[in-house]
Amino acid sequence: MTDTLIDITLLAFLAISAIGIMRMHSLFAAIMLFGIFSLFSAGLFVVMDAADVAFTEAAVGAGISTVLMLATLALVKDHDEKRPSHSPWIPLAVVMITGAALVYGTLDIPTFGDPDTPSQQHVAPRYIEQGQAETGVPNLVTAVLASYRGYDTLGEVTVIFTAGIGVLLLLGRGRKGKGNSPDRDET
Amino acid sequence: MKHSLILKIVAKFLIPVIVLFALYVQFHGDYGPGGGFQAGVIFSVAFILYAIVYGIETAEQVIPSGVLRVLASLGVLIYAGTGFATLLLGGNFLDYDVLAEQPTAGQHLGILVIELGVGITVSAVMLTIFFAFAGRERP
Numbered sequence: 001m002t003d004t005l006i007d008i009t010l011l012a013f014l015a016i017s018a019i020g021i022m023r024m025h026s027l028f029a030a031i032m033l034f035g036i037f038s039l040f041s042a043g044l045f046v047v048m049d050a051a052d053v054a055f056t057e058a059a060v061g062a063g064i065s066t067v068l069m070l071a072t073l074a075l076v077k078d079h080d081e082k083r084p085s086h087s088p089w090i091p092l093a094v095v096m097i098t099g100a101a102l103v104y105g106t107l108d109i110p111t112f113g114d115p116d117t118p119s120q121q122h123v124a125p126r127y128i129e130q131g132q133a134e135t136g137v138p139n140l141v142t143a144v145l146a147s148y149r150g151y152d153t154l155g156e157v158t159v160i161f162t163a164g165i166g167v168l169l170l171l172g173r174g175r176k177g178k179g180n181s182p183d184r185d186e187t
Numbered sequence: 188m189k190h191s192l193i194l195k196i197v198a199k200f201l202i203p204v205i206v207l208f209a210l211y212v213q214f215h216g217d218y219g220p221g222g223g224f225q226a227g228v229i230f231s232v233a234f235i236l237y238a239i240v241y242g243i244e245t246a247e248q249v250i251p252s253g254v255l256r257v258l259a260s261l262g263v264l265i266y267a268g269t270g271f272a273t274l275l276l277g278g279n280f281l282d283y284d285v286l287a288e289q290p291t292a293g294q295h296l297g298i299l300v301i302e303l304g305v306g307i308t309v310s311a312v313m314l315t316i317f318f319a320f321a322g323r324e325r326p
Contacts, residue, residue, distance in 0.1 A: 051220035055212075059228040064313055067235055071320035136291030137217045137298060145222065146298040150281035153301070154266050156224075157308050161263050164312035168256070171319040 006047055014040045027073055035066035048112070052141045123148075191240070198240040205233040213306050217295065223302035227309025235317050243322050252318055255311045262308025266301045273297070 017037045024030040038061030045054035110117040127144055137143040145153055213226035238246035270281040278285035283297025 052222070052225075055220050055225045056228075059225050059232070063232055064228055064235075064317075067232075067239075068316065068320055071317065075320065075323055134290070135294040135298070137294065139217055139219060141220070142216050142222055142298060142302075146301055147283060147294055150270075150301065153305065154270065154281070157263055157266055157305050160312050161259055161308055164259050164315045167316045167319050171323060 003047060007044070010040055010044050010047065014044070028070075031066060031069045031073060034069065035062045038062035038065070052139075194240050198236055202233045202237055205229060205236070209233065209306075209310075213302065214299070216302055217298060223305025224309055226302075227306040227311075228313060230306065230310040231313035231317070234314055238317070238321065243318065247318060247322070250314065252315065255315045255318070258311035259308050259315060262304040262306070262311065265304030265307065269297055269300050269304070 014037065017033050017040060021030050021033045021037065024033060038057055042054040042058040042062065045051075045057055114120070127140065127148060131140050131143045131148075132138070135143040135147050137147070209226045209230035209232075212221035212229060213223065216222035216226070234246060234250060237249065269283075273282050273285055274280055276285040281297070281301075283293045284290040286293035286296045
């Protein structure tokens with residue numbers, strides 16, 4: 001009962017902040033609302049017992065993303081919204097059809113926490129039953145992420161590394177001097 | 188924000204706590220929620236707070252971008268190196284059982300080391316991206 005109440009409250013706040021982002025004219029306020037949206041999602045993940053995911057959402061979604069978007073906003077000017085020249089009906093139709101397709105798709109999704117779904121019956125029982133004995137790590141998420149799925153995590157770290165290289169290549173300011181000398185203007 | 192005394196003092200109190208919390212999340216990931224990804228992000232947040240309050244230039248003197256590039260690659264190297272270490276010890280790639288006498292002790296050690304690699308790379312890349320964005324001159 002309490003869980004349902006918390007769920008409904010958090011979802012309502014999610015919807016309110018989403019509508020707020022849509023209607024917001026100031027980009028700064030929209031970015032702050034994005035952070036709040038992420039924080040509400042993190043709260044929902046906690047209610048669904050996904051503490052690790054909630055942690056990541058709070059740190060990356062609400063924290064770093066907001067800072068990076070603010071840093072970007074400081075670079076580009078806060079442009080006033082331009083009135084689109086085309087009619088709003090075509091985008092509205094696209095959004096409605098996509099939304100209807102997504103809602104139709106949810107009808108086939110198994111109920112939350114259903115143990116009989118195929119995804120719960122493949123390797124998950126092995127992780128849950130043997131994970132503690134095989135890895136000795138109490139946090140099952142860490143055991144799966146770092147040990148059973150170590151290849152995937154290595155891939156993820158490489159992706160993050162590649163992202164850093166990409167940003168450096170696009171926005172980097174060239175090789176710096178001894179650290180405190182002003183940058184050469186290469187970009 | 189160059190002259191805001193309150194912000195500077197509060198940041199001085201907050202930054203050590205943030206770093207300590209990041210270390211807790213990093214090394215307690217085996218037992219509670221958290222791990223290298225989250226710890227890396229929290230760790231970088233401490234430096235981002237420093238950069239916002241004290242200025243980008245000051246922050247880049249504390250942690251130069253050259254060091255960040257080395258750290259970003261070091262983390263991936265630690266991770267992949269653990270895999271090759273297990274290969275050399277006769278196991279499969281990233282099979283931590285062979286790292287210690289007991290399989291579970293090996294798993295513990297392997298997970299700790301690769302989480303450290305993840306944390307180092309994530310924090311260095313986050314800081315690199317932040318400095319790349321925030322350090323640019325306004326056109």
